[in-house]
Amino acid sequence: MPYDVLQWPESVYPGEVEAECAEAHAILAVLIGELRRRGPSPEGYQVKTLGKQHSGLWQINLRFRGRQIRVLYAPYEQSIVLFRIHKKSSPQEQERAYQLAARRKREYEVRRGNHEHHRRPRTLH
Amino acid sequence: MSTIDDPAHSIDLNLKERLKDREFRRSFFLAEASAKIAEQIINLRKRRKKSQSELANMVGTRQPAISRVERADYQNWSFNTLRSIADALDARIRVFIEPAEDVLCEYQDVPESKNYREEGSAAKAARARLDESNNDGQHLPHPLRSSPKPWNQPSSAGCQ
Numbered sequence: 001m002p003y004d005v006l007q008w009p010e011s012v013y014p015g016e017v018e019a020e021c022a023e024a025h026a027i028l029a030v031l032i033g034e035l036r037r038r039g040p041s042p043e044g045y046q047v048k049t050l051g052k053q054h055s056g057l058w059q060i061n062l063r064f065r066g067r068q069i070r071v072l073y074a075p076y077e078q079s080i081v082l083f084r085i086h087k088k089s090s091p092q093e094q095e096r097a098y099q100l101a102a103r104r105k106r107e108y109e110v111r112r113g114n115h116e117h118h119r120r121p122r123t124l125h
Numbered sequence: 126m127s128t129i130d131d132p133a134h135s136i137d138l139n140l141k142e143r144l145k146d147r148e149f150r151r152s153f154f155l156a157e158a159s160a161k162i163a164e165q166i167i168n169l170r171k172r173r174k175k176s177q178s179e180l181a182n183m184v185g186t187r188q189p190a191i192s193r194v195e196r197a198d199y200q201n202w203s204f205n206t207l208r209s210i211a212d213a214l215d216a217r218i219r220v221f222i223e224p225a226e227d228v229l230c231e232y233q234d235v236p237e238s239k240n241y242r243e244e245g246s247a248a249k250a251a252r253a254r255l256d257e258s259n260n261d262g263q264h265l266p267h268p269l270r271s272s273p274k275p276w277n278q279p280s281s282a283g284c285q
Contacts, residue, residue, distance in 0.1 A: 006133035013136050026152030027198060029138050030160055034197070044163030044197030062198045081133045111132040 004079040005035045008108040012082050021087040024064045028085065031060065031071065040075035055102035057083070070094070072101035081108060140232040150225060160197040162207065167195050169214050183213040 007013050013032070017025050034042040041047045046061040050072075062069040072084040084101035088094050143149050170180050170191075177191040184191070186209075193199050194206060211218045 004131070005136055006131060007136050008133045010134040014139075025143075026149050027156040029140065029143070029153060030156040031197075032136060032138060033157075034160055042160075042164075042197070043167045044160060044195060046196070063196075064198060079131060079133070082136070108133060114132075 001039075001078070003036055003039050003075075005032050005082065006079055007082045008104055008111075012085055016085045021064075021067070021069050021085070024062065024067075024069045024087075027062060027064055028069070028071070031062065032082075035073075035080050040073070040080050050098070054098050055105050057098065057101055057105060070097065072097065074105055076112075081105075083108070144225075144229055144232055154225075155200055156198075159200045159202075162202065163195050163197040163199065166191075166210060166214075169216055170195075173214050175214075180210070180213060184209045 013028070014025065017028055021028075031042075031045065034045070040058060048059045048061065050057045050059055056074060057072050058074055060071040060073070062071070068088040070084075070086055070088050071082060073080055073082045075081075083104040084097050086093070086097045088097075140153075144153065170177070175183070177195070178188045181188045181191045190206075191210075194202050194210065207218060
């Protein structure tokens with residue numbers, strides 16, 4: 001069943017991709033297509049659930065030309081929301097990315113809760 | 126732009142414009158092929174009920190080599206590797222080399238939110254032409270696109 005792949009905020013794609021890992025733009029476009037077609041855990045991709053300590057975020061690790069590209073997202077019923085796309089440069093940078101994505105996820109869920117008459121959304125995991 | 130029910134913003138891949146760029150197109154087609162190859166090998170290996178280690182033994186290589194080829198972002202596979210894997214799994218390889226100008230239309234008339242979900246009319250027309258040219262009356266699954274009937278599922282019409 002197809003999924004809607006969305007982003008929060010609006011600057012994730014293509015904004016963060018162009019700013020931080022433009023060389024991987026095509027491979028990320030393919031990944032977004034695969035998420036739409038096959039859901040939050042497409043075969044062949046390294047998908048990791050980060051657990052409660054990272055607010056229930058999911059992560060896909062891509063290797064491209066010797067660099068690691070990270071996509072942080074969360075599935076919600078029939079949609080998948082991307083919160084951060086970045087090139088991993090150091091453990092510190094990765095931790096900042098987790099924190100930023102977690103903050104964005106909380107913001108999004110508050111907005112979504114308002115849209116749904118204050119019903120809190122459930123993530124899939 | 127948000128959907129009516131969701132405050133999040135939709136993602137516009139804008140493939141129609143981006144694929145006009147030769148470099149982007151080159152990277153995109155390679156990434157797409159890699160993802161499809163990985164998906165096909167994983168699905169076929171599971172269908173044959175083999176582990177990566179068992180497949181590696183059948184091919185005469187080691188498990189990490191199979192794991193690499195099953196990664197959607199792995200782009201250094203060789204035809205010989207794929208041929209060995211296909212042979213070990215009792216499958217055929219079918220290769221299409223398609224000029225960009227013949228396939229770009231497949232990305233152009235599909236509404237953005239429906240990309241990868243179903244073929245657009247131009248893609249359907251192209252498929253119809255391909256089917257006609259094969260003149261065998263059977264549906265030929267496209268190797269690199271999603272389609273209403275999954276290309277990686279066994280055809281009910283064939284091999285029964």
